[in-house]
Amino acid sequence: MEIPISKNELRAIPHDFALVGLDLKTPKPIQPGESATLRFTPSRSGEFAYTCTLHPGLMDGRLIVRP
Ligand SMILES: [Cu+2]
Structure with a gap:
């Protein structure tokens, strides 16, 4: 399963996406204007x-x- 992380539309601050308790998260913060995809089975x-x-x-x- 791929989880498309929406584009970070906030102009000033980075975000990431982590599945709690699974040690699975985006490898680096998603900067404003960037998108990311997380693979999850x-x-x-x-x-x-x-x-x-x-x-x-x-x-x-x-x-x-x-x-
Ligand atoms: Cu955030």
Whole structure:
């Protein structure tokens, strides 16, 4: 599975994308105007938490993998 990370449209600050507890994240911060893709092979269906490690608690969510 490839997770296309949307283009960072914010003009001033970088972000990244990490799947919590899986040691899987974009290799470097995504600078303003850049895009990234993360490869992920889910071991199960269900929910996987993600975050921006540069802004934890502010940019979090859940990736849902359906069976
Ligand atoms: Cu961020």
